[in-house]
Amino acid sequence: MKLEKCLTEENINQNLLNIQYAVRGPILQRALQIERELVKGVPKRFERVVRANCGDCHALGQKPITFIRQVLALVSFPELISSRLDIPQDVKDRAKELLDDCTKGSVGSYSPSNGLNLVRSRVAQYITNRDGVPSNPDDIYLGSGASDVIKSVLTLFVEDVGGKPPAVMVPIPQYPLFSGTLSELGVRQVDYYLDEEHDWALQISELERSWREASIESNVRALVVINPGNPTGQVLTRDNIEQIIKFAYERNLFILADEVYQENIVSKPFHSFKKVMFEMGAPYSRMELASFLTASKGWAAECGLRSGYVELLHLQPSVQKTFNTMRSVMQCPSVLGQCILDCVMKPPSPGKPSHNQFINEIRDIHQVLKERTATAYKTFNSIPGYFCNPIDGSMFAYPRIEIPVEAQLEAKKLNMSPDEFYCLRLLEETGVCVIPGTGFGQLPGSFHFRTTILHPKDEFQYMMDSIRRFHLNFMQLYP
């Protein structure tokens, strides 16, 4: 008796077949396999895999912020608040405050679907302090990470208008959440290239070109900006942001400002799109905007807790109402994630018992970022055939690498792109797991990889040395 499958590659949602998410793609799968081989005692030229595929600081050994974790423990098990345990008073106060905002004092109750009132007002206060511009808690939507709310916002644009399919402009290189989600939604991705020759600048002429070409066949509706950049690590200047806002205004584009690395900056000042828009005054200050932040990045780096937010500005009320309804179907984001975000938005203040320890902890974290960005920049530029722009922020390096023609041919035989081939060889020979540039996008004919840089010092040095040795060897193999 024949049993057809109900779901086949031919009849499932065809958009899904186009999704690519290299950060957790074949290279990582091979790395995990190698880890299992190492455990089984399969001999290798290295003793362990160094994962540098993902911007996940705790996975690289960064320690959680004590204040956050103490608050988490207390809201999870409120008996601890009155226990003999030596817990600072400001932790207890915070836990009580959060529990007071949970229905019947349990983090196990569903919260409002946009998030606890307390946490949303804390987010609004954080934004107000940052920008000097008021923020309304009703414009804030908490999500299961920024990913979740980014996807919801992109969902709004799925609609043919005037007979043309919708399209969204995305920087290249980009973080593949955007390409992956647009694929799933069936929305066209319009690439604009960041200018690697000029510190990954966002050139308005390139926005123009990209928009013009795409507009012939599609309805370009939104513009994604990632600032600070992932994987590129640049921080936009205020001037540049102004130009981008004007560009978007003139073409009636909705700006999605992915600003999740705003607290991971080495030295330059961070300007939020919201602040710049308001400083520019009317009509710019009345533009729609979606701006994203997450507790997965910054000093908290609580990726596993899944907590982020979007601030949605100046939406037409009926559109905002529709957004509310869409979000409510999934009930709410994790209440413990929301509690963490609360701590990120309002960390211990000066004079409070947890303040000193908090300051020391974030100072160390910032120090590591500063040191690693400098080392990565220096090391990569010292390897023949490598080029790396200065890294202003985020937690990545994205060096450009020359791949000899012979190696490119070899890659082709294996049905791989040259950078995939390069990264796979690097992994097999050194255990270092970085993600090929094809996963983020790059100018045709150029090759890159992305590596996270927040490993402990020794491991980082080991990784840098391994990459250098591998590359020199590679260049000899394919002269």
Next chain:
Amino acid sequence: MKLEKCLTEENINQNLLNIQYAVRGPILQRALQIERELVKGVPKRFERVVRANCGDCHALGQKPITFIRQVLALVSFPELISSRLDIPQDVKDRAKELLDDCTKGSVGSYSPSNGLNLVRSRVAQYITNRDGVPSNPDDIYLGSGASDVIKSVLTLFVEDVGGKPPAVMVPIPQYPLFSGTLSELGVRQVDYYLDEEHDWALQISELERSWREASIESNVRALVVINPGNPTGQVLTRDNIEQIIKFAYERNLFILADEVYQENIVSKPFHSFKKVMFEMGAPYSRMELASFLTASKGWAAECGLRSGYVELLHLQPSVQKTFNTMRSVMQCPSVLGQCILDCVMKPPSPGKPSHNQFINEIRDIHQVLKERTATAYKTFNSIPGYFCNPIDGSMFAYPRIEIPVEAQLEAKKLNMSPDEFYCLRLLEETGVCVIPGTGFGQLPGSFHFRTTILHPKDEFQYMMDSIRRFHLNFMQLYP
């Protein structure tokens, strides 16, 4: 200077305009407003709002399971494991085991996108024990609540095949996650009616009718079954499940078995679709199936933690690979949510220090369910004009109510359905917030509301009395 909005009701994703989610809809909004009015001292005929809109046990005062919350506290703040605190050894062991499976021992690291290996194997073990049929951890996907994975599975069906639009069969009454998600995805919802005259039975003849009519214009691809039922509370018999499986097999329908209330059953035995399929043998035992469970329900009732799973059986490998990729774009579900699910899948075993307390806690919870289902059934059937089927499980009652023609006319004037009008009047006059049947679906011309029934005894009695008094009064107003 004119500023058009980029997003308007006319040009946003039109599917989104069709989403309805009554559980958090206008009635709840009004209830929240009344709560604020009460705080401000606005005089009312009642002192507080009784929320009965949502299956959220902690919000009704149910206490969390101590074991779960202690584990949560320890994995959040691992220093507690070695503190002077009096924490049972099995809690410490569990916390350590979970932390060992988190990258670098932090719940703040992203997990694999399908979930921690440990937790997925615990889920597989739970299913194996339940069904006596092996379960493979690679078929398990953890999600941010069952909602999240239900949406992902439904996403697979978005595709016109053979020129016909896709459609999914959904019981009426249903839980509006299904209607809402299908609306968002633009997949047709095909209603089949549960038989209220026969204890909400799922009649195969009705499945036939519904399928036949829908198949003329659409491609019916999947069948949703909610067992135990929400809002209807019935539990399907083994025979009935066999018939449903045969029906689905003959029409090549993919079964989505929403079995989230499987631990909320008063007396009848629960049969999982998986177990029945396997017991039926080939070809049924090779059918595709998606089966859902969540930590939001059962004795844990940790809604706010957002943790659930789907087991996906017998998918074509390329389809499963695509599902993996789609899921990976959102990174992973909350790791703390995963930790909770672990506790639900493997609660303290006999002989372990936490076992006694655990057993007492769940016994009390079960006792409340038993008592409230009986009281709700009896009370509703004692009100003239009310009819309520026996409640086998879940945590709801869904009584049918007669609404006098005069009241129906009054509703029409106000542009409301009669049951909406009824529920709104009930709210305004008594503070009791229940959800009208239109939110779940009902036979045209019949009227219902859904109420949760797990309130504390006094509050529950107060609610029952208020509803009775309101109804008797209502019938006098509209004779």
